[in-house]
Amino acid sequence: xxxxxxxxxxxxxxxxxxxxxxxxxxxxxxxxxxxxxxxxxxxxxxxxxxxxxxxxxxxxxxxxxxxxxxxxxxxxxxxxxxxxxxxxxxxxxxxxxxxxxxxxxxxxxxxxxxxxxxxxxxxxxxxxxxxxxxxxxxxxxxxxxxxxxxxxxxxxxxxxxxxxxxxxxxxxxxxxxxxxxxxxxxxxxxxxxxxxxxxxxxxxxxx
Numbered sequence: 225x226x227x228x229x230x231x232x233x234x235x236x237x238x239x240x241x242x243x244x245x246x247x248x249x250x251x252x253x254x255x256x257x258x259x260x261x262x263x264x265x266x267x268x269x270x271x272x273x274x275x276x277x278x279x280x281x282x283x284x285x286x287x288x289x290x291x292x293x294x295x296x297x298x299x300x301x302x303x304x305x306x307x308x309x310x311x312x313x314x315x316x317x318x319x320x321x322x323x324x325x326x327x328x329x330x331x332x333x334x335x336x337x338x339x340x341x342x343x344x345x346x347x348x349x350x351x352x353x354x355x356x357x358x359x360x361x362x363x364x365x366x367x368x369x370x371x372x373x374x375x376x377x378x379x380x381x382x383x384x385x386x387x388x389x390x391x392x393x394x395x396x397x398x399x400x401x402x403x404x405x406x407x408x409x410x411x412x413x414x415x416x417x418x419x420x421x422x423x424x425x426x427x428x429x430x431x
Contacts, residue, residue, distance in 0.1 A: 226266050227311050228319035228361075228368020230391045231255055234267075234307040236299050237281060244288045248272075248299070252307045253280035259309075264324070266308040268392070269366030269403040270294050271324025294326045295365075295401040306366040306391050319368025320361040326403045328352050330364075332396050333378060342383045343372065344393070346402060350377070354414075355406035363405040367391050
């Protein structure tokens with residue numbers, strides 16, 4: 225489980241393309257500190273399993289399903305990426321609950337700069353629109369953000385200087401793909417309601 229608070233702006237150093245997968249090597253001295261085989265690290269919001277670490281870099285195998293459902297397949301050596309380690313139980317939840325399971329991809333449609341922040345418009349797949357609401361939370365390339373406006377086919381987010389400087393969202397341009405993860409709590413509530421269960425009053429035996 226992650227929080228969507230990016231710890232480090234890392235870099236793809238190598239990619240080995242295989243028949244049905246890819247092996248990524250990424251540089252991230254902060255997130256690899258103390259990391260070992262089997263640990264999880266979120267890369268642009270995608271939860272990946274560490275295969276090995278060495279000299280501030282780690283490798284991860286990315287299956288075809290992940291390449292198909294996320295924008296990781298568009299990365300090349302030299303690409304910058306957002307990195308985050310899993311949250312520690314008992315720590316502060318700075319963003320919102322993020323699983324690192326990408327629900328789909330969107331595209332940067334427009335950027336509107338202002339003096340102290342920047343408004344970014346992102347396309348929204350039709351199947352995810354019902355989970356995105358004004359003032360709700362969404363994860364864009366692993367960054368926990370608050371939705372400014374939500375429409376049927378797009379949403380907008382407001383990026384502060386810190387986010388622009390310390391994540392890849394500061395350099396994304398119109399036409400660039402981004403990974404999207406909606407709030408998992410909304411999906412659980414939808415599932416309960418579809419089953420005729422009121423999540424506010426249901427007993428454990430009803431679920």
